[in-house]
Amino acid sequence: MTPNNDVRLIGIAWRLDRLRWMPSAVLANAVLRDGMCMAASQEDEPAWADEPMTDRELAARMCAGCPVQDECLELDLRVAGESTAGVWGALPEDDRRALYPHWLQRGERVEGGWAR
C-alpha cells in the first residue's frame, strides 16, 4: 500500500481535525506538561533505552500510553512539516512524512495556516 492511499494515515489525519483550532502554544504546553517523554529524567530511563530498535519500535515503546499523542503529533506536523525527524506523536518520521500530505489536505489550521 502506498502512502497516498494508506487508510490508517488518512484516519489519523481526520482524527487530528479536533485540534485544528487549538493554538500551537496550547498544544506545546500540553506536550511539555503531560508528555511521558518530557517527564522522564535521565535516572528514569527505561530498561529498554539501550536496546537497538527501529524508530517504529521506539515510537511504540516510548509513546505507549502517552496522554498527549495527538497534541504532540499535531504540533510536530505544524512546526516541522516534511522536515520532521525522530519520534513524535507515537509515529516514526517516515510515517509522519507520509501522513503530512493527508494532514495538509484536511485544510487550514489556527493561526492562519499550515506548517511553514
Ligand code: SF4
Ligand atoms: S507522544 Fe511520544 S514523543 Fe510525544 S510527548 Fe508523548 S511520549 Fe513524547
